[in-house]
Amino acid sequence: MLIYFCGSIRGGRDDVRLYERIVKHLKAFGRVLTEHVGESRITEKGEGAVLGDKAIHDRDVDWLNSADVVVAEVTQPSLGVGYELGRAVAMQKKILCLFRSSSGRVLSAMVRGAEDGSLFLVKEYTEDQMEGILKDYFSALSNN
Numbered sequence: 001m002l003i004y005f006c007g008s009i010r011g012g013r014d015d016v017r018l019y020e021r022i023v024k025h026l027k028a029f030g031r032v033l034t035e036h037v038g039e040s041r042i043t044e045k046g047e048g049a050v051l052g053d054k055a056i057h058d059r060d061v062d063w064l065n066s067a068d069v070v071v072a073e074v075t076q077p078s079l080g081v082g083y084e085l086g087r088a089v090a091m092q093k094k095i096l097c098l099f100r101s102s103s104g105r106v107l108s109a110m111v112r113g114a115e116d117g118s119l120f121l122v123k124e125y126t127e128d129q130m131e132g133i134l135k136d137y138f139s140a141l142s143n144n
């Protein structure tokens with residue numbers, strides 16, 4: 001199972017510790033292609049200085065193409081995550097979005113409104129529910 005994890009980078013790194021925990025749990029279900037999203041050494045500047053933006057974009061779209069499932073933490077708004085989700089929908093990928101309403105934010109209608117009850121799911125959660133939500137999601141996937 002190849003898993004593409006999306007989380008904010010240039011949109012802000014406030015949740016990087018949580019991304020790190022999500023990536024750690026995701027590894028129980030498959031290979032996480034975008035492990036770097038949860039690494040605190042990647043700052044708000046992103047990998048751009050090392051790789052260049054075109055290389056990042058092309059690598060990530062290739063990874064997205066190869067992924068079996070996309071998991072996105074969407075609480076911290078990020079243009080890149082929104083773009084990845086749009087591309088993933090066009091590729092008909094299975095998508096799980098995780099949103100914490102305790103943040104006080106209201107999720108974009110273009111994400112919440114994309115929920116279709118099958119391929120595109122949006123789950124409201126608190127940090128202590130994250131592990132259980134991932135377990136339920138991946139066990140439902142393996143039963144299908």
Ligand SMILES: O=c1[nH]c(=O)n([C@H]2C[C@H](O)[C@@H](COP(=O)(O)O)O2)cc1CO
Nearest residue numbers: 006007008009010011046047078080081
């Ligand atoms: O350096 C990077 N590396 C990288 O893989 N990304 C991808 C993965 C993340 O899910 C998403 C974050 O987008 P943004 O930087 O606009 O918040 O884009 C984004 C950047 C910087 O934009």
